[in-house]
Amino acid sequence: MEKIGWLPIQSVNLEAPPVIHTRIADFVAQLAANDLTEDELCEYLVTNTLSFLGVTGAWICEITNRQTVRARASFGVDQSQFSQWQEFPLDWKLPVNDALREQRFLWINTLPHWPEEYTTLHQVNLSPAIKSMIVIPVLRIGNSNGCLGFFSNQALNPDMELELMLRTVTNLVSLQITRQKNRKTVDSASVNSLTDRQLHILSLISQKLTNGEIAEQMGYSESTIRQETMRIFDKLQVQGRHEARTYFEANKIKLGFTSKSNTPLEVVKDFQEATGS
Numbered sequence: 001m002e003k004i005g006w007l008p009i010q011s012v013n014l015e016a017p018p019v020i021h022t023r024i025a026d027f028v029a030q031l032a033a034n035d036l037t038e039d040e041l042c043e044y045l046v047t048n049t050l051s052f053l054g055v056t057g058a059w060i061c062e063i064t065n066r067q068t069v070r071a072r073a074s075f076g077v078d079q080s081q082f083s084q085w086q087e088f089p090l091d092w093k094l095p096v097n098d099a100l101r102e103q104r105f106l107w108i109n110t111l112p113h114w115p116e117e118y119t120t121l122h123q124v125n126l127s128p129a130i131k132s133m134i135v136i137p138v139l140r141i142g143n144s145n146g147c148l149g150f151f152s153n154q155a156l157n158p159d160m161e162l163e164l165m166l167r168t169v170t171n172l173v174s175l176q177i178t179r180q181k182n183r184k185t186v187d188s189a190s191v192n193s194l195t196d197r198q199l200h201i202l203s204l205i206s207q208k209l210t211n212g213e214i215a216e217q218m219g220y221s222e223s224t225i226r227q228e229t230m231r232i233f234d235k236l237q238v239q240g241r242h243e244a245r246t247y248f249e250a251n252k253i254k255l256g257f258t259s260k261s262n263t264p265l266e267v268v269k270d271f272q273e274a275t276g277s
Helices: 018-034 038-050 095-102 160-183 194-204 211-218 222-236 240-250 265-275
Strands: 004-007 055-063 069-073 087-089 105-108 132-141 143-152
Touching: 018 038, 018 160, 038 055, 038 069, 038 160, 038 222, 055 095, 069 095, 069 222, 095 105, 095 132, 095 143, 105 160, 132 160, 143 160, 194 211, 194 222, 194 240, 211 222, 222 240
Parallel strands: none
Antiparallel strands: 004 105, 055 069, 055 143, 069 087, 105 132, 132 143
């Protein structure tokens, strides 16, 4: 059994099995009929399109302009196993980074045991049921280079027919994300452009809380917080949490917060009125 497989980007002419044609056609129809969010795209791939491959988790990542890799969306991935999941340096030795840097289709089928070269992941304890990890790079995820990744409970061997299917799925996901991004109207960064919930999330991001910690504090799902975070980044035209924190600190007053804390001005005013201070 292969430890780690690399499949080069190339054009081949193969007769795909009927199940592949059916799954691709169904995915195309789903995209045409529904405006799926990125998390919903990952969910549909896991529960429908790629379920016959034993896929249990899917995720979408992109490279930021700071040469880091940021998670955009996921479904069925236990993020608690890798504390840097939300954003990590591109120069780290990780399967996702290798696939992105080399623009190669990466295939590992010895999980839950990681190949020796990925020492950073040796402390990540995957479920014993997970057997394979596949990462497919795509040239564009919205306005950035990115990739689509999967976990499977089957020990899948590198196969050109499956590579073609997964590459087609990845390209469809990329087109969907780009189409959604092009439809968005980017508002100016102001109190009016961010909702109250987004302002609250932005203030917690400025405190270096993770999406999971923000979700727990606010009482929402982590998926909801992740999607709201992406909307905040789009509205403020920032690349990631670091730039969002920098923007927040420079624009606290404009965003309705006190200059010395992350407390909204309205809360301060209410307290002053109540205490007569």
